[in-house]
Amino acid sequence: xxxxxxxxxxxxxxxxxxxxxxxxxxxxxxxxxxxxxxxxxxxxxxxxxxxxxxxxxxxxxxxxxxxxxxxxxxxxxxxxxxxxxxxxxxxxxxxxxxxxxxxxxxxxxxxxxxxxxxxxxxxxxxxxxxxxxxxxxxxxxxxxxxxxxxxxxxxxxxxxxxxxxxxxxxxxxxxxxxxxxxxxxxxxxxxxxxxxxxxxxxxxxxxxxxxxxxxxxxx
Numbered sequence: 001x002x003x004x005x006x007x008x009x010x011x012x013x014x015x016x017x018x019x020x021x022x023x024x025x026x027x028x029x030x031x032x033x034x035x036x037x038x039x040x041x042x043x044x045x046x047x048x049x050x051x052x053x054x055x056x057x058x059x060x061x062x063x064x065x066x067x068x069x070x071x072x073x074x075x076x077x078x079x080x081x082x083x084x085x086x087x088x089x090x091x092x093x094x095x096x097x098x099x100x101x102x103x104x105x106x107x108x109x110x111x112x113x114x115x116x117x118x119x120x121x122x123x124x125x126x127x128x129x130x131x132x133x134x135x136x137x138x139x140x141x142x143x144x145x146x147x148x149x150x151x152x153x154x155x156x157x158x159x160x161x162x163x164x165x166x167x168x169x170x171x172x173x174x175x176x177x178x179x180x181x182x183x184x185x186x187x188x189x190x191x192x193x194x195x196x197x198x199x200x201x202x203x204x205x206x207x208x209x210x211x212x213x214x215x216x217x218x219x
Contacts, residue, residue, distance in 0.1 A: 034154070035131055089134050
């Protein structure tokens with residue numbers, strides 16, 4: 001198993017709350033709230049393929065649908081991360097894109113902006129996280145500006161190859177150079193939480209556990 005695959009396997013075993021605590025402990029940013037999971041069976045982990053969409057209409061030349069290049073680049077272990085902050089209500093992702101991504105084995109999509117065809121994604125079981133839902137097409141409204149250039153998701157800058165974890169609590173983005181230390185910190189936090197859970201199940205009063213252990217867990 002390559003190092004990146006090992007990191008992804010470890011990342012997938014951690015929930016976003018523990019990962020957020022690890023980022024706090026290390027004084028790193030990366031947590032984005034409010035991107036709602038509309039479809040799919042739960043947590044996704046992968047590495048970012050980024051897409052930026054902007055206002056505009058198609059220019060002359062061979063047609064290329066938005067996000068198609070990202071899907072062609074992707075596969076298992078990748079998550080497509082889309083920025084559509086134009087303020088225009090138009091789908092930054094849709095049903096046929098979900099189908100194409102699922103066919104390639106892509107783990108899911110996270111969109112800072114509206115997404116359409118969410119019912120279709122639900123039927124497919126393809127994970128989609130988005131800021132809002134819409135029926136409005138991108139045609140004549142928004143176009144793709146770039147693939148695998150930095151994008152802005154919430155207040156976090158996301159770069160191609162960043163590590164991504166998303167569940168119903170948050171979407172979290174971690175720079176490649178930080179992933180190992182973040183995983184180590186998060187795994188220690190998970191281990192501490194498991195010990196606290198055992199104490200609670202064994203009958204230790206919740207106030208004792210939460211006061212003595214939880215409040216000092218990140219130290």
